[in-house]
Structure formats: structure tokens, C-alpha cells
Amino acid sequence: MPYCPNCGVKVDKGVEKCPLCNFDIPAIDQDDGKKFKKYPDKIDRYPKSYRRKRKIFMSYYNFMALVLSIIFLIEDFVFTGGITWSKYVIVPVLYTTYFLRFIFGLTKGYHRGLLTVHLGTFVMVFLLDIFNGEIDFSLTLALPLLVVSYFGIEVFSFISKKTKKFGLDSVAYILIFFAFLLIALEFVVELNVYSIIDLDWSLIAAFQLIPIAFFMFLLHNGSTENFKRNFKHFIERLMRKFHT
Numbered sequence: 001m002p003y004c005p006n007c008g009v010k011v012d013k014g015v016e017k018c019p020l021c022n023f024d025i026p027a028i029d030q031d032d033g034k035k036f037k038k039y040p041d042k043i044d045r046y047p048k049s050y051r052r053k054r055k056i057f058m059s060y061y062n063f064m065a066l067v068l069s070i071i072f073l074i075e076d077f078v079f080t081g082g083i084t085w086s087k088y089v090i091v092p093v094l095y096t097t098y099f100l101r102f103i104f105g106l107t108k109g110y111h112r113g114l115l116t117v118h119l120g121t122f123v124m125v126f127l128l129d130i131f132n133g134e135i136d137f138s139l140t141l142a143l144p145l146l147v148v149s150y151f152g153i154e155v156f157s158f159i160s161k162k163t164k165k166f167g168l169d170s171v172a173y174i175l176i177f178f179a180f181l182l183i184a185l186e187f188v189v190e191l192n193v194y195s196i197i198d199l200d201w202s203l204i205a206a207f208q209l210i211p212i213a214f215f216m217f218l219l220h221n222g223s224t225e226n227f228k229r230n231f232k233h234f235i236e237r238l239m240r241k242f243h244t
Helices: 050-080 084-103 112-131 139-160 170-193 201-220 222-243
Strands: none
Touching: 050 084, 084 112, 112 222, 139 170, 170 201
């Protein structure tokens, strides 16, 4: 039942003026008895999660990888009368299905996914060696490089977790990681290809990366505020000198 906005007296429905103060009663739409839902239209204000989108993408990619593999097999069999070049293409295509799952974070556990990716890479290279008729590259180069890569990434991941947040110390760890990784890679290549250990370019890179990493540690250390302040003043003086 409506009320008079002026005096507050209850008035009957459809009355245009208040019987007490003769004030105009505003027209108000009355409820006709219909019940309305609180939210009649379902509006999805939140888009699909990134994980859901990645899963959808991987579903499409897996389907396309399977279709392409079948097409390659049929085309190879029709034009060559057997399975020749298609096996060299199908193996990497199928391998990338799991590699992309790891990159998109869809594997169960980071460490398990990292190990599986390295094992899958070795299996892929080993199969390519078998297809080539000689097991050489997969054991002499691929396996040692994958072992170095796996343990290097694991050590780097462990150190990164110990740091509270990404800062200059994290940059220093990255530089040290790449320095030792380059040395290990050249060591493996020199030993298996030339049968002699003669480190050259990796040491040059390491001698440049490690001092920079040490410098990053100094900047990150909270006890070196005076060092950072003096360095800042040095940079300012240097900029003024070049400006003049």
C-alpha cells in the first residue's frame, strides 16, 4: 500500500491526491503478482581460466598432431611405397605434444615433468638414430647433454626457491648457472666429438659472467649500502661528465 510522501498517511491504490493534505501521490508501478528471479539472466563475468584455455589448446593440438601423423604416413606410403621420411617427422610431432604440456604447466608436478621431458627427448633422439641405421649421436652427445641440462635446471630451481623474491641475487644465480652450463656443454662436445678436452669459448664466457654475477651479489647485499651509494654517485658523475 502506498504512502503520502508529505504527511505519511496510507492511501488506497490508484488515489491521485492525499485525502489529508491534498498532496499529489506519485504514480508507482504496483506488483502484479508475478515472481521474478533475482538474477534472470546468467552472466558469466569471469572468463575461462588460463589453465582451461591451455587444456583446450592442447586438445586441439593433440588432434591436429594425430591427423598430421596419419596424413604423413598415407602420403609417404602412397608416393614411396613404404614408410621412409614420414617417421622422421612423426616422432618429433608426437613428442611435442608432451613437451607443450610441460611448458603450459599441465603435467603432474614440475620435477616429474622436467624428468619426463628429458627422458622423452632422449627417446626421440634415440629413435631417430635407429631410423638412421646407426646408434651414435643419441649416446655420445644427446645423453650427456641432457644429463647436464637436467641436473643444472634442478640445481637452479632449488636455489631459486630459496630466494624470497626475484632480485639482483636471482640474476646472479642465472648468470652463474649459464656459466657452468656452457662449460659443461663444451666439455661434452669436445670429449665426444674431438676426443680431447680443450675448453675455449665456454671459459671466455664464464670469465665474463661470473664477475658480473659477483657484482650483482654485492648490489643485492643489504650490508653494502655504502657501496651502492658510492656507485650511484659515480654513475651520476660519469653521466654529468659525458653530458658536458
